[in-house]
Amino acid sequence: MKLALIGYGNVGRALGRLIANQRREFPFSITGIHTLRHGTAADPNGLGSEPEFGPRAGSIEEFLDAAGAEVAVELTTLDPTSGEPAISHIRAAFARGMHVVTANKGPITHAYADLRDVAARAGVVFRFESAVMDGAPVFNLWRHTMPGVRVLGFVGALNSTSKVVVETMERGGSFEDGLAAARAMGITEAGGAFDVEGWDSAAKTAALANVLLDARTTPQQVSTRGIARLTPERLAAINRQGKTVRLISRARRTGSGVSARVRAEVLDRADILAAPQGTSNILLFHTDLMGTFGTVSIDPGVEQTAYGVFSDLVSCGADGDAATPG
Numbered sequence: 001m002k003l004a005l006i007g008y009g010n011v012g013r014a015l016g017r018l019i020a021n022q023r024r025e026f027p028f029s030i031t032g033i034h035t036l037r038h039g040t041a042a043d044p045n046g047l048g049s050e051p052e053f054g055p056r057a058g059s060i061e062e063f064l065d066a067a068g069a070e071v072a073v074e075l076t077t078l079d080p081t082s083g084e085p086a087i088s089h090i091r092a093a094f095a096r097g098m099h100v101v102t103a104n105k106g107p108i109t110h111a112y113a114d115l116r117d118v119a120a121r122a123g124v125v126f127r128f129e130s131a132v133m134d135g136a137p138v139f140n141l142w143r144h145t146m147p148g149v150r151v152l153g154f155v156g157a158l159n160s161t162s163k164v165v166v167e168t169m170e171r172g173g174s175f176e177d178g179l180a181a182a183r184a185m186g187i188t189e190a191g192g193a194f195d196v197e198g199w200d201s202a203a204k205t206a207a208l209a210n211v212l213l214d215a216r217t218t219p220q221q222v223s224t225r226g227i228a229r230l231t232p233e234r235l236a237a238i239n240r241q242g243k244t245v246r247l248i249s250r251a252r253r254t255g256s257g258v259s260a261r262v263r264a265e266v267l268d269r270a271d272i273l274a275a276p277q278g279t280s281n282i283l284l285f286h287t288d289l290m291g292t293f294g295t296v297s298i299d300p301g302v303e304q305t306a307y308g309v310f311s312d313l314v315s316c317g318a319d320g321d322a323a324t325p326g
């Protein structure tokens with residue numbers, strides 16, 4: 001299966017390595033790579049392991065036509081306020097009858113229902129497993145393993161930067177020390193403000209609510225309060241009561257739709273939502289037939305994100321033939 005990569009940064013390069021390592025069992029071929037500043041490479045016969053980049057293609061359409069791929073893999077930088085240009089990239093791929101896989105939350109938070117419907121009408125597959133929890137199964141879990149079960153809501157601790165900040169303060173550091181530690185780990189979005197003010201969690205909450213609860217919401221519509229005003233003194237007082245703080249995403253179906261919110265919550269240390277440390281994260285689903293159960297990911301890194309994309313590519317191969325215009 002031929003792949004056109006839009007974006008070739010941390011995730012794109014990790015995906016390239018994973019595809020090379022798995023080539024024998026999964027014969028994917030990268031036929032195009034399009035970037036913002038590094039130019040474009042395209043060869044419908046397949047690019048080598050060290051692709052040579054020429055001038056940047058004049059448009060996404062020009063690039064996709066030159067790559068001649070079956071799947072567009074959208075891995076560009078997140079724009080949390082609009083979801084662009086990823087949404088336009090995905091629409092251009094659908095218009096060419098291509099399947100799309102993305103790790104970018106933007107399109108899922110700002111245009112999920114519409115993109116899902118366009119993909120269905122075009123008879124192509126649209127997958128985004130890595131958008132919320134790196135490679136841990138979240139969306140594909142529902143697609144493949146839970147027949148008949150309805151999601152009633154979810155709760156999760158999904159933001160790594162806020163955990164690192166809380167843990168740093170619990171060890172005696174300042175809020176700024178915690179942010180600096182998170183920046184040094186390369187896990188912050190927009191220098192960390194986006195994380196501690198709760199917007200990364202709001203984006204993940206909106207993406208999950210849109211897909212699992214058909215919420216049609218955006219991060220801006222999720223009621224959000226982050227940990228920006230948490231001080232070491234306040235946290236020390238909370239710790240003395242055997243408790244800690246986590247930035248928690250919650251959503252549930254209500255009589256009139258879906259309610260979704262992000263809050264810095266005071267939790268018992270024994271609470272399962274407080275257990276994951278640092279970059280580890282947890283998501284619990286509340287359901288009708290399966291009670292509450294969840295997914296935990298311990299110290300995920302860019303390799304796990306690349307794996308989530310890879311698992312979607314495999315499912316494009318399996319499901320692509322079955323996808324028919326609706």
Ligand SMILES: NC(=O)c1ccc[n+]([C@@H]2O[C@H](COP(=O)([O-])OP(=O)(O)OC[C@H]3O[C@@H](n4cnc5c(N)ncnc54)[C@H](OP(=O)(O)O)[C@@H]3O)[C@@H](O)[C@H]2O)c1
Nearest residue numbers: 007008009010011035036037038075076077078103104305
């Ligand atoms: N890193 C993770 O572990 C992780 C986890 C989950 C989800 N994600 C999501 O995955 C996506 C990629 O993340 P990343 O860490 O790989 O980002 P990154 O290292 O910043 O790479 C972004 C890539 O997108 C390219 N790009 C930006 N705007 C573009 C445009 N308009 N047209 C074409 N190419 C464009 C950049 O080109 P240049 O190289 O020329 O700058 C770069 O190659 C993001 O949406 C991110 O939120 C990442």
